[in-house]
Amino acid sequence: MNDVVRNKKLSIICFSGSFDKLVAAFTLATGAAAVNYEVHIFFTFWGLNAIKNDKGRHFIGKGALAKIFNFLMGGINNVPLSRLNFFGISPKLMNRMMKKSNVATLKELIEAAIALNINLYSCEMSMNILGIKKEDFIPEIKEVIGVPRFLEYSAGGERIFI
Amino acid sequence: MNTYKLDITEEHCPMTFVKTKLELTKLNPGEILEVLLKEGEPLDNVPKSSEEQGFEIVEISHVENDIYKVIIKK
Numbered sequence: 001m002n003d004v005v006r007n008k009k010l011s012i013i014c015f016s017g018s019f020d021k022l023v024a025a026f027t028l029a030t031g032a033a034a035v036n037y038e039v040h041i042f043f044t045f046w047g048l049n050a051i052k053n054d055k056g057r058h059f060i061g062k063g064a065l066a067k068i069f070n071f072l073m074g075g076i077n078n079v080p081l082s083r084l085n086f087f088g089i090s091p092k093l094m095n096r097m098m099k100k101s102n103v104a105t106l107k108e109l110i111e112a113a114i115a116l117n118i119n120l121y122s123c124e125m126s127m128n129i130l131g132i133k134k135e136d137f138i139p140e141i142k143e144v145i146g147v148p149r150f151l152e153y154s155a156g157g158e159r160i161f162i
Numbered sequence: 163m164n165t166y167k168l169d170i171t172e173e174h175c176p177m178t179f180v181k182t183k184l185e186l187t188k189l190n191p192g193e194i195l196e197v198l199l200k201e202g203e204p205l206d207n208v209p210k211s212s213e214e215q216g217f218e219i220v221e222i223s224h225v226e227n228d229i230y231k232v233i234i235k236k
Contacts (some may be wrong), residue, residue, distance in 0.1 A: 031176030034183040035211040047181045154179045 008039065009038040013151070016084035016162055017046030018089040019106060025162045026109035031078065033116040038157070041113070042150045043141075044123035047162075049073050049131065050110070051137045066131030076106070104130025114140050119147045119153070164192040170204060171229055178204040178213060182234075186217060189236040197232045198225065203231050 014025045017059075023066045025041065043051050052075040054060060066155040081090040098105050102110065113120070122137055124146045134144050144148040170178045170186045178199065185195055199208055209219045212234050220233040 025177050030180050034176055034179035035207075036215045061224075101174075103171050104180075108177070110176070112184075116180065140163050152233055 008032075008036065009154070011040040011042065011154030011159045013150070013159065013161045014041050014047035014050065015045055015078055016042045016082070017049040019094065020078045020082050021162050022050050022079060023049075023106050023109065025105065026041055027104075028160065028162075029118055030104075030109055030112045030116060033113070033118050038119075039116075040119045040121065040122060040150075040153050042121045042145065042154075045126045046073070047130070048122060048126055048137075049079060050076055051120065051141055052076065052132075053136055053138055060132060060136050062131035065071055068128075070130060072133065076110070079106075114138075121150065121153075137157075163192055163196065166198060167198075168169075169198045170208075171198050171200050173204075175203060178208060179213045181214065182208050186212065186215075186234065186236060190193070191236050192210075193236050195234045195236070197234060198203075199230055199232060201228045201230060205232075208232060 010028065012025050012029055016022065029041055030040050055075040055077045057071050057074040057078060059071050061070045062069050079091060081094060084090050090104060095105055120141050122134065122141050122144050124144050127133070127144065134141060166185060166189060170179060170181050170201055182197055189195060197208060197222060199205055209222060209232050218235040220235050223231050225231050
């Protein structure tokens, strides 16, 4: 086995919490990690819904408003399609079409991201607004960070905002 | 020395690379992974990215129709 040179880096700011954009984010991330990129994903605002422990709608968070907001946003099972959502029917249909075409589903992509040890972070500021804690996220979230730390981790690589 | 087999002929990007990478991480140095894949993007890129990651491409052979076998050594 030759020496492995690992100098490529991809950092994704995952702001969107819509099904199709999350598929795009996780496809890029897992594809990059599979070809030996160092990959970081920084989940902020709507993107946090993808990494909640509770996959459905739950009243989590500190304070009544935060609880209502988190219930309305839901978890990974509630993420809408960014267009033609049709009250949540479309993501389910899309999922079925992806399975039928042997394309990885969002759930499989997230599992792959975890298996590939992709660095996952949550945004401290958004968590404050929504009254949620690190314990409300999947255990694979490595760290709660802010902008300076994200810039530090992503320095020298490519940065993408989704 | 063990030889492992992986069939990614029904997979699409990025799972072609993801499954190969995850399988390769399970191998011990010197062990072999035989990957069945389709021509096009998987055939163009699985050997290339495996080499970039320090694995050795022992052989690429045509199996049938659009299916190829790539033998990778860790």
